Amino acid sequence: xxxxxxxxxxxxxxxxxxxxxxxxxxxxxxxxxxxxxxxxxxxxxxxxxxxxxxxxxxxxxxxxxxxxxxxxxxxxxxxxxxxxxxxxxxxxxxxxxxxxxxxxxxxxxxxxxxxxxxxxxxxxxxxxxxxxxxxxxxxxxxxxxxxxxxxxxxxxxxxxxxxxxxxxxxxxxxxxxxxxxxxxxxxxxxxxxxxxxxxxxxxxxxxxxxxxxxxxxxxxxxxxxxxxxxxxxxxxxxxxxxxxxxxxxxx
Amino acid sequence: xxxxxxxxxxxxxxxxxxxxxxxxxxxxxxxxxxxxxxxxxxxxxxxxxxxxxxxxxxxxxxxxxxxxxxxxxxxxxxxxxxxxxxxxxxxxxxxxxxxxxxxxxxxxxxxxxxxxxxxxxxxxxxxxxxxxxxxxxxxxxxxxxxxxxxxxxxxxxxxxxxxxxxxxxxxxxxxxxxxxxxxxxxxxxxxxxxxxxxxxxxxxxxxxxxxxxxxxxxxxxxxxxxxxxxxxxxxxxxxxxxxxxxxxxxxxxxxxxxxxxxxxxxxxxxxxxxxxxxxxxxxxxxxxxxxxxxxxxxxxxxxxxxxxxxxxxxxxxxxxxxxxxxxxxxxxxxxxxxxxxxxxxxxxxxxxxxxxxxxxxxxxxxxxx
Numbered sequence: 001x002x003x004x005x006x007x008x009x010x011x012x013x014x015x016x017x018x019x020x021x022x023x024x025x026x027x028x029x030x031x032x033x034x035x036x037x038x039x040x041x042x043x044x045x046x047x048x049x050x051x052x053x054x055x056x057x058x059x060x061x062x063x064x065x066x067x068x069x070x071x072x073x074x075x076x077x078x079x080x081x082x083x084x085x086x087x088x089x090x091x092x093x094x095x096x097x098x099x100x101x102x103x104x105x106x107x108x109x110x111x112x113x114x115x116x117x118x119x120x121x122x123x124x125x126x127x128x129x130x131x132x133x134x135x136x137x138x139x140x141x142x143x144x145x146x147x148x149x150x151x152x153x154x155x156x157x158x159x160x161x162x163x164x165x166x167x168x169x170x171x172x173x174x175x176x177x178x179x180x181x182x183x184x185x186x187x188x189x190x191x192x193x194x195x196x197x198x199x200x201x202x203x204x205x206x207x208x209x210x211x212x213x214x215x216x217x218x219x220x221x222x223x224x225x226x227x228x229x230x231x232x233x234x235x236x237x238x239x240x241x242x243x244x245x246x247x248x249x250x251x
Numbered sequence: 252x253x254x255x256x257x258x259x260x261x262x263x264x265x266x267x268x269x270x271x272x273x274x275x276x277x278x279x280x281x282x283x284x285x286x287x288x289x290x291x292x293x294x295x296x297x298x299x300x301x302x303x304x305x306x307x308x309x310x311x312x313x314x315x316x317x318x319x320x321x322x323x324x325x326x327x328x329x330x331x332x333x334x335x336x337x338x339x340x341x342x343x344x345x346x347x348x349x350x351x352x353x354x355x356x357x358x359x360x361x362x363x364x365x366x367x368x369x370x371x372x373x374x375x376x377x378x379x380x381x382x383x384x385x386x387x388x389x390x391x392x393x394x395x396x397x398x399x400x401x402x403x404x405x406x407x408x409x410x411x412x413x414x415x416x417x418x419x420x421x422x423x424x425x426x427x428x429x430x431x432x433x434x435x436x437x438x439x440x441x442x443x444x445x446x447x448x449x450x451x452x453x454x455x456x457x458x459x460x461x462x463x464x465x466x467x468x469x470x471x472x473x474x475x476x477x478x479x480x481x482x483x484x485x486x487x488x489x490x491x492x493x494x495x496x497x498x499x500x501x502x503x504x505x506x507x508x509x510x511x512x513x514x515x516x517x518x519x520x521x522x523x524x525x526x527x528x529x530x531x532x533x534x535x536x537x538x539x540x541x542x543x544x545x546x547x548x549x550x551x552x553x554x555x556x557x558x559x560x561x562x563x564x565x566x567x568x569x570x571x572x573x574x575x576x577x578x579x580x581x582x583x584x585x586x587x588x589x590x591x592x593x594x595x596x597x598x599x600x601x602x603x604x605x606x607x608x609x610x611x612x613x614x615x616x617x618x619x620x
Contacts, residue, residue: 053571075574076583084575091572095590101576104586109577144590161576 001067003029003200004050004169008061011049018059019045021225029168030197034211035204036236037222038244043204044088046222047173050202051085052078065169079105080112082168086158086175093145098157101145102127102164109165130163134190152183159190170194170201176210188213208240223247260304260396261286263368267343277330278342288335297510297542298481303450304424307396311367318359321348324374334456337428340400343370351376357384357601364390364397364423372400377409377437384412384601391448395423402430405437413441414599416608419448421477428454435462435490440598443470444608446615447480447507454483461490461521470499471595473588473615474507474539481510484528488521495526500595502588503532503539511543515558519550526554532562533591535584585616 004027011020019042027033037043048056050063052075063071070078093101107117118126131141134156146154155175162170172191176184191214195201203214211219211233219235220227221244228247229235257263261282268279287304288295323346328338341347350373352358362371375385387401405411419425425448433439437460443453459466472480482499501509511530532541545558565587573583592612599605 051575053575054567074580075571076577076579079575079577087572087575091566091569093569093573093587093590095593096586101573101586104582105573105576105578108579108582112577112579165577 001064002026003066004202005064006061007064009049009058009063010060011045011056011058013045013057014055019225020049022061023222023226025220025227027200027202029200031217032195032201032203032214034216034219034236035202035222036206036208036219036239038248039206041222042225043206043222044173047085047171047204050171051075051083076108077112079167080109084162084165084167084170086155086162086170086172088174088177090146090154090158092147094147096145097142098145099127099141102161105161106165127164130160133163133193134160135186136160151178152180152186155179155183155187156190159187159194162194163190168199170199172201172203174205175203176205176207184210184213208236211236221247257308260307260368263308263310264339264396266310266368267370274328274330275342278328278338281330282339294483294512297508298450298452298479300424300426300450300452303479304396307368307394307424309367311369311395311397312365313369313371313397313399314363314365315348315371315373316361317348317350318357319350319352319355321350321373323347324349326372326374334428334430336398336426336452336454337400337402337430337456339398339426340370340428341372343398344372348373349376350374351378352383353378353381355383357386360385360387360401362387362389362399364392364395364425366392366394367396369395369397370399371397372402374402374404375411376404377406377411379406380408381406382410384414384604386604387413387415388418389416389425389427390418391420391423391425393420393422395420395425397424398426400428400430403439404432405434405439407434407436410438411440412598412600413439414604414608415441415443415453416611417443417445417451417453419446419451421448423448424450426452426454429456431455431457431466433457433459433464433466435460435464438465440467441469442596442599443472443482444596444612445470445472445480445482447472447474447478447509449477450479450481452481452483454485456485456487458487458489459493459495461488461493461524463492464490465494466496467598468495468497469595469598470501471592471612472499472501472509473592473612474501474503474509476505476507479508479510481512483511484513486515486526488515488517488524488526490520491522491524493521493524493526495524495528497528498595499530500592501532501541502535502592503541504535506538508539509541511541511545513544513558514546514548515556517547517549517551517554517556522551522553524551524554524556526556528558530560531591533588534562534564535588585613588616589613
C-alpha cells in the first residue's frame with residue numbers, strides 16, 4: 001500500500017456544500033505528486049481535509065496514511081504522525097515569537113509520539129542549520145510568527161518549519177503564490193532538500209511554474225472534486241499550454 | 252434602646268457615617284437619598300452594583316499592609332464631586348495612610364477585604380524629580396463588599412510606575428478607584444490586571460497638566476464564569492503638550508462579563524495633546540460578553556487624538572495553524588489568549604514583576620479557556 005492512499009473521498013465544507021466528490025489518489029513514499037486544477041476544483045479543500053481542519057467533513061470514502069485511517073484524527077495527532085501542510089496563507093500569531101512557537105510545536109509532536117523533549121541547545125543548533133539553508137536570519141526568528149513578514153518570508157518560514165519538524169509527508173498548498181522568481185527559487189531549493197526515499201509529497205498548484213523547480217514524478221488534474229487525469233511531468237506542460245478547459249468540460 | 256441591625260448593604264455602608272458632619276455628613280445624606288448606583292446611571296449601566304452587593308451584610312474590615320510604614324493624614328473632599336466610588340472610599344475613613352517616597356525604588360501595598368462591608372484609602376505622593384514603582388495587590392474573602400481609594404499625585408519630573416493585581420474572591424464586590432493628579436513633566440504608567448469577581452470595578456480619574464506630562468493607562472482583564480471586571484478611565488487633558496496612551500485588552504470566557512468605559516476630555520487650552528485609547532476584547536464563547544464605550548471629547552483644535560475599539564473571537568484559522576504544527580487544541584488556545592493579553596503588560600518595566608504577572612495570568616487561563 002502507498003504511503004498516502006485516498007479512496008472515493010467525498011467531503012463537504014460545513015453541513016451542506018459537497019466539494020470533493022469521489023477522489024482517488026495514491027502517493028508512494030519517495031515520490032512527489034502534483035495536483036493541478038482550476039480555481040474552485042477543490043485543491044485547498046483537499047489539503048484541509050487531509051490535515052483535519054474543523055468544519056471540513058468527510059462524508060464518504062477513506063484517507064489511509066501509513067496504513068492507518070486518519071480521517072477522524074485531530075489535526076495535532078496527524079501532525080505528530082508526520083503530516084505537514086505548508087499553508088497557502090500562513091497565519092499571523094501576534095505576541096508569539098517564531099522560535100518559541102517552533103520549539104513548543106516540535107516538543108508537542110515529540111510528546112504525542114512518546115519521545116522526550118528536545119533540549120534548548122539541541123533545538124537551537126537544529127534550527128540554525130536549517131535556517132541557513134533558507135536564508136532566514138536570527139532576527140526573523142525572534143519576531144512574532146508571520147507578523148509583518150513579506151509573502152516570500154512567510155513561505156520560507158513554512159519550509160523552515162517543515163525542515164525543523166522533519167515530517168514524513170508534505171502537502172504544499174499553492175506554495176508559489178505571492179512569490180517573485182528569486183523567492184520561488186529559495187523556497188524550491190528548500191523543498192528539494194527535503195526530498196528523500198522515505199518521504200512523500202503532494203504539491204498543489206494552479207500554475208506549472210512551480211513544477212519547473214520542483215519536478216514531480218506524477219501530475220494529477222483535479223476538476224470538480226475528482227481526479228480526472230494523471231500522467232507524467234508532460235501533463236503539466238500540456239495544461240500550461242492548453243489550459244484547464246477540456247478537463248472542466250469533461251468533469 | 253434596641254440596636255437596629257442593618258438589613259441591606261446600603262444600610263451597612265451607612266453605619267460608619269452615623270453622626271458624621273461636614274462633607275462626610277453631606278455625602279451620607281446624598282448616599283441615603285440616591286442609594287448605590289444602578290444600571291440607570293449612565294456611568295454604571297453595565298455595572299449593577301446594587302444587585303451585585305445584595306445580601307452582603309455585616310461589618311467587614313480591610314487588612315492593610317505596606318512595605319514601609321505610612322504617615323497618616325486627614326482628607327477633605329467636596330461631597331457633590333463626580334467620582335462616586337472614590338468618595339465612598341474616602342468618606343468612611345478618618346485618617347488615611349500617606350506615602351511620600353524619596354529614596355525608595357519600590358513600594359508594596361497589600362489590601363485584603365474580609366467578609367462584610369468595608370472601606371479603605373491610601374494616598375501616594377511623588378514630589379519633584381523622584382522615581383519609584385508601586386505594586387498594589389488586592390484580595391478578599393468571599394461575601395465582601397469594599398470601596399477602596401488609592402490616590403496619586405505625581406510632581407514635576409517625577410516618574411511613577413504602578414502595577415495593580417486584583418485577586419478578588421468570586422462572590423465579592425470591589426470598587427477600587429484612583430484619582431491621579433499629574434503635574435507638568437511628570438510621568439505616570441499604570442497597568443491593571445483583573446480577573447473580576449461578583450463585580451470588580453477599577454476606576455481611574457486622571458488630571459494631566461500637560462507641559463510634557465506623560466500618562467499610560469493599560470489594563471488586562473480576564474473574566475470567567477460568574478465574574479465581571481470593569482475598567483473605567485476618565486482623563487482630563489488640561490494643559491498643552493500632554494501625552495496619553497491607553498491599551499486595554501480583555502478576555503471573556505465561560506459566561507464572564509467584561510466592561511471598558513473610557514473617556515478622554517481635551518480642554519481648549521490643551522493644544523498639541525497627543526492621546527490615544529485602544530480597547531481590544533476577545534469573547535471566547537457565546538455565553539460571555541464584553542461591553543465597551545470609548546469616548547473622546549475635544550475642545551482644542553490642534554491635537555492628535557485617536558481611539559479604537561474592537562471585539563472579536565478566537566481566531567479559528569490561527570488555532571488550526573497551530574494544531575497543524577502539532578500543538579494540542581487546549582495549548583494552542585492558551586497560547587493565543589496569553590499572547591493576546593501580553594501586549595497590555597508591555598509597560599511593566601521590572602522583569603521579575605512582569606514574569607510574576609505573566610505566571611499569574613497563565614495559571615488563571617490554565618484549563619479555563
